[in-house]
Amino acid sequence: MTEQEQTEKNMYMQLIEESCYIDPKLKLDYPPVALSFGEKLIKSDKGDLLLPIPIGTYGNISVITAPPKTKKTFFVSLLASVFLSDSNIFGGDLKGHKGSGDLIWIDTEQSDWHSSHCFRRIYEMDSEIDSKKYHTFGLRAIDYKSRLEFIEYYLKEKIENPSLLIIDGVADLLADSNSIGESNILTMKLMEISSKYNVHIMVVIHQSYGSNKLGTGHLGSFLEKKAETVIQLEANTVNKNWVTVRCGRSRGYSFDTFSFEVNDKGLPVIVGNLYDPLK
Numbered sequence: 028m029t030e031q032e033q034t035e036k037n038m039y040m041q042l043i044e045e046s047c048y049i050d051p052k053l054k055l056d057y058p059p060v061a062l063s064f065g066e067k068l069i070k071s072d073k074g075d076l077l078l079p080i081p082i083g084t085y086g087n088i089s090v091i092t093a094p095p096k097t098k099k100t101f102f103v104s105l106l107a108s109v110f111l112s113d114s115n116i117f118g119g120d121l122k123g124h125k126g127s128g129d130l131i132w133i134d135t136e137q138s139d140w141h142s143s144h145c146f147r148r149i150y151e152m153d154s155e156i157d158s159k160k161y162h163t164f165g166l167r168a169i170d171y172k173s174r175l176e177f178i179e180y181y182l183k184e185k186i187e188n189p190s191l192l193i194i195d196g197v198a199d200l201l202a203d204s205n206s207i208g209e210s211n212i213l214t215m216k217l218m219e220i221s222s223k224y225n226v227h228i229m230v231v232i233h234q235s236y237g238s239n240k241l242g243t244g245h246l247g248s249f250l251e252k253k254a255e256t257v258i259q260l261e262a263n264t265v266n267k268n269w270v271t272v273r274c275g276r277s278r279g280y281s282f283d284t285f286s287f288e289v290n291d292k293g294l295p296v297i298v299g300n301l302y303d304p305l306k
Contacts, residue, residue, distance in 0.1 A: 093260035119297035128190025135196030205244035
């Protein structure tokens with residue numbers, strides 16, 4: 028290594044030292060919440076605080092995992108509509124905390140027609156949503172390298188305050204989800220993006236039927252380890268038209284289990300807590 032290269036490396040290490048140091052004596056505030064379900068009363072030196080139970084906080088990643096036929100796109104629509112409207116009649120205790128932020132929804136799997144149908148559902152749930160805060164893209168026809176490049180470009184160049192990034196089909200951002208190297212690089216890149224833009228990234232990943240493990244090979248394992256929250260969908264064992272939503276894992280307080288259904292107008296709506304006499 029030349030002297031110039033060593034100097035540049037030292038400067039880079041110093042930059043990391045300055046930007047990544049965390050003072051253990053400094054008490055940080057409760058992390059800003061992007062999406063929440065319910066509230067929890069906690070004790071603090073400032074007195075009792077009633078705080079939202081996060082599904083996801085800003086600067087973090089969450090994972091939605093679902094086996095086939097569990098209406099995952101409907102659930103994503105439900106979360107997106109609540110986030111954009113802060114709360115609505117479909118979301119029950121679900122709350123959005125977007126402030127002045129924007130929602131970006133990326134679909135990598137469906138055709139333009141199917142993607143458009145999902146994206147448009149948000150307006151059917153709340154016609155007052157500000158379209159300038161809602162950005163939707165179907166990247167099925169784009170190669171996997173360009174998909175991630177486009178996401179970074181759009182966050183950097185097109186949006187002043189990105190708040191929630193939904194990636195439905197995260198496995199399509201790499202060539203081989205069974206590659207340890209590729210899976211690690213993509214997961215680290217998503218963590219970098221979430222921190223850099225202080226955006227909550229919510230990714231959708233398939234789950235093998237009859238198993239609680241995330242599918243798509245090593246990518247699922249890496250994302251599960253790094254996610255703030257793992258959200259599991261499963262068919263309700265009592266009400267066949269309901270889908271139950273569980274907190275599979277959380278770094279903070281776990282949200283309570285709830286269920287949703289698709290009503291006669293084709294819109295997702297929360298119907299209540301899980302009831303299963305076999306458990």
